[in-house]
Structures are given as C-alpha cells and as structure tokens.
Amino acid sequence: MASDAVLQAFDLSKRFKHRWAVSGLNLTVPRGEVFGFLGPNGAGKSTTIRMFLSLISPTSGRVELFGKPLHRHRAEVLARVGGLVERADFYLYLTARRNLEIVAALAGKGSSKKIDAVLDIVGLLDRADDKVRTYSHGMKQRLGIAQALLGDPEFIILDEPTSGLDPIGIKEVRGLVLRLSSEQHITVFLSSHLLSEIEQTATSMAIINAGKLIVQGKVKELLEDQESLVRLDVRPVEVALRILGEHRMASLVTSSGDRVEVKMPASRVPALAKLLTEAGVEIHALTPRRSLEEYFLSLTEQGEGARREQP
Ligand SMILES: Nc1ncnc2c1ncn2[C@@H]1O[C@H](COP(=O)(O)OP(=O)(O)O)[C@@H](O)[C@H]1O
Ligand SMILES: [Mg+2]
Incomplete structure (x- = not known):
C-alpha cells in the first residue's frame, strides 16, 4: 500500500x-x-x-x-x-x-x-x-x-x-x-x-x-454506516423516552425539556419516527447527524468563535 x-x-x-x-x-x-x-x-x-x-x-x-x-x-x-x-x-x-x-x-x-x-x-x-x-x-x-x-x-x-x-x-x-x-x-x-x-x-x-x-x-x-447523533424535539417527551427504552432502538445521550439526543444507526431513523407517531408523540424536529459530521461542525464553530474574537 x-x-x-x-x-x-x-x-x-x-x-x-x-x-x-x-x-x-x-x-x-x-x-x-x-x-x-x-x-x-x-x-x-x-x-x-x-x-x-x-x-x-x-x-x-x-x-x-x-x-x-x-x-x-x-x-x-x-x-x-x-x-x-x-x-x-x-x-x-x-x-x-x-x-x-x-x-x-x-x-x-x-x-x-x-x-x-x-x-x-x-x-x-x-x-x-x-x-x-x-x-x-x-x-x-x-x-x-x-x-x-x-x-x-x-x-x-x-x-x-x-x-x-x-x-x-x-x-x-x-x-x-x-x-x-x-x-x-x-x-x-x-x-x-x-x-x-x-x-x-x-x-x-x-x-x-x-x-x-x-x-x-x-x-x-x-x-457511512456510522452511528448518528439524532436530535429529537418531541412532545410528550415522557412517552418518547418510554418508547426509546422499550424498543432499545437507540442509546440515550441526553434529555432536557422536550429535547432528546440519542445515538443510533441512521438507517433506523424512519422506523423510530413511525413508532413515535403511532404512539401519538408529536415530532417537532428529528435531525440525524453522522458523528464525524457533528465533530467537524463543532471544530468549525470553534474556529468561527476564535476568529470573531480577533479585532
Ligand atoms: N507566513 C506565515 N507567517 C506566520 N503565520 C502563518 C503564516 N502562514 C500561515 N500562518 C499561520 O499558520 C496557521 C495555519 O494557516 P494556514 O496553513 O493558512 O491554514 P488554512 O490553509 O488551513 O486556512 C494560521 O494560524 C496562520 O495564521
Ligand atoms: Mg488555506
């Protein structure tokens, strides 16, 4: 090589x-x-x-x-x-x-x-x-x-x-x-x-x-084929959390207010959306980001911040 x-x-x-x-x-x-x-x-x-x-x-x-x-x-x-x-x-x-x-x-x-x-x-x-x-x-x-x-x-x-x-x-x-x-x-x-x-x-x-x-x-x-970080804005959040737990579709990263962040394969996002909707959960936002993408964006944001601090 x-x-x-x-x-x-x-x-x-x-x-x-x-x-x-x-x-x-x-x-x-x-x-x-x-x-x-x-x-x-x-x-x-x-x-x-x-x-x-x-x-x-x-x-x-x-x-x-x-x-x-x-x-x-x-x-x-x-x-x-x-x-x-x-x-x-x-x-x-x-x-x-x-x-x-x-x-x-x-x-x-x-x-x-x-x-x-x-x-x-x-x-x-x-x-x-x-x-x-x-x-x-x-x-x-x-x-x-x-x-x-x-x-x-x-x-x-x-x-x-x-x-x-x-x-x-x-x-x-x-x-x-x-x-x-x-x-x-x-x-x-x-x-x-x-x-x-x-x-x-x-x-x-x-x-x-x-x-x-x-x-x-x-x-x-x-x-490709990576775990994605998926951001959910869902109501009621309790029901969504229960479904996530019952179906073991994703690992929970954080949850605060109506926002939940989970890690899961991007390919399973549609199935999760279906389960949530069927349980009567309102989905206000559902944004998957691949971990490398997430990581790179965080680097870029740091860079932007650093540049803004310059006179
Ligand atoms: N000729 C130089 N003299 C001093 N600092 C430099 C010079 N060229 C680049 N730098 C510094 O090196 C770092 C990397 O710059 P650069 O290679 O141009 O980055 P990029 O191309 O990824 O935007 C920056 O902090 C930049 O200010
Ligand atoms: Mg350059």
Whole structure:
C-alpha cells in the first residue's frame, strides 16, 4: 500500500515564530485517489500544501513524493506534480492561450498541441482566444488547473480550488476534479473547509485541526454506516423516552425539556419516527447527524468563535 503512495508525510511540522501551524503530521496519499484534505480556516492546510510543493521548508519532519525524499530529489519529483496554491494569476488583457504560451515558454514545457489539450480537458478550448479579463472566477480557476496540467503531472495538488466560487463555478470545478481522476488518471489532492465538498469528490480523506491530524481513511468508511447523533424535539417527551427504552432502538445521550439526543444507526431513523407517531408523540424536529459530521461542525464553530474574537 505505502509503496504505491504518491505522497507521504512523516512527522511533518512547521513553526512560524512561536506558533506551530502544522505539527507532527503523518499522511499517506495512495495513487489513483481523490484525496480530500479537510480542515476549518487556519487549520494548517495551505502551510502543509506549501511544504508538499517545496514552497516553504518544514521546521522538522519530511515529505516523500513517489517514494523519494522531496528535499533530495526536489526537481525530479516536482516535475511530476502540478499545483494550484494561490488563486490563479493571469495577464487579464491577454487571451487564455497566450497566457499558457507564456507559462509554457518560461517553464520550457508544453507545445501548442499540449496547450490545446489542457484547455480541452478543463473545458475552455472554445474560449481559448478570449481575453482572461472576460472570464468568470470559475473559468479563471479552471485555467489555473489547465496551467497545472501543462507538465503532464501524475499528481495534482489543489488548495481550496472552489473557494469564493458561485454554485455554478463550484460545480464546474468539482466536475473537472472528478474528470482529472477518472479520465486522466491523475491522483488529486484537494483541500477544503467544507465537508460536503470533500464528500462529493474525494475517495480518501484526512481531517486536520490546529495543525494536527485528527483522522484519515476512506471517505466511505469514515462517513457511512456510522452511528448518528439524532436530535429529537418531541412532545410528550415522557412517552418518547418510554418508547426509546422499550424498543432499545437507540442509546440515550441526553434529555432536557422536550429535547432528546440519542445515538443510533441512521438507517433506523424512519422506523423510530413511525413508532413515535403511532404512539401519538408529536415530532417537532428529528435531525440525524453522522458523528464525524457533528465533530467537524463543532471544530468549525470553534474556529468561527476564535476568529470573531480577533479585532
Ligand atoms: N507566513 C506565515 N507567517 C506566520 N503565520 C502563518 C503564516 N502562514 C500561515 N500562518 C499561520 O499558520 C496557521 C495555519 O494557516 P494556514 O496553513 O493558512 O491554514 P488554512 O490553509 O488551513 O486556512 C494560521 O494560524 C496562520 O495564521
Ligand atoms: Mg488555506
């Protein structure tokens, strides 16, 4: 498994002055996956990605790309990687094609045939001769991905590619990521602060918070077939509690006032609703949340709170 990893991080850490932006990160990105890197704002995603692309050096720990230490084989391994870290930056008064020609000439890679091919992959071939000034934000992001594809990468790293896009732009970029994986067979590493985003694109994922890895694994295993935390707002609550007890459908977590929280498999929620209704219990709310989702939302809320405290 590890031998077919495109990227591995070992105890990777980065300190800025006194703050550890990333600490002790161990990560394995298997070949062929869309790997989601999920974390609230400020979690350390961009810092990690900058170390992967050798834009900054780690304080300690190391990165291996294709089984080779990055610090010793930098040019060789990075030639096989495409990256889009910042928002793509282009000459707005030049056409998309001209922009790519300039990048290709500077990097000494990419023929005009290659430029057409990458524009085609990202769905911009018919707009290739329009000035970038006329492009939507989503089209600019896709052009950024086209630029990252110029060197024929086996592995592409995208830092929050859908951030700031409107719903149509998000859908276009998401579709493109899936095509890069399924049609171009490129391993994709994708960061996001939205669980839904990762859930819709990634096959493997890692969650990072405050610079530390929380969990990593297959998206299916992490998100499906899990016990859900179900919030019930029911009246009369006594009857609901009696039914929950009698039928042993769920384990009680808390109950206060008309609110009850239980843990149970999400698949049994409809059966519970039926039992309660048949017993004459009024259901005002019934909200299942998977435990990882619940957990991630609580991290995000902490992050929001922390940011609000800043001046
Ligand atoms: N160049 C830098 N100098 C000092 N602190 C930084 C620098 N870059 C990032 N940080 C800090 O490191 C932490 C992680 O930031 P970042 O990697 O950008 O998070 P994310 O991309 O997950 O939002 C934050 O607290 C951020 O303020
Ligand atoms: Mg970031």
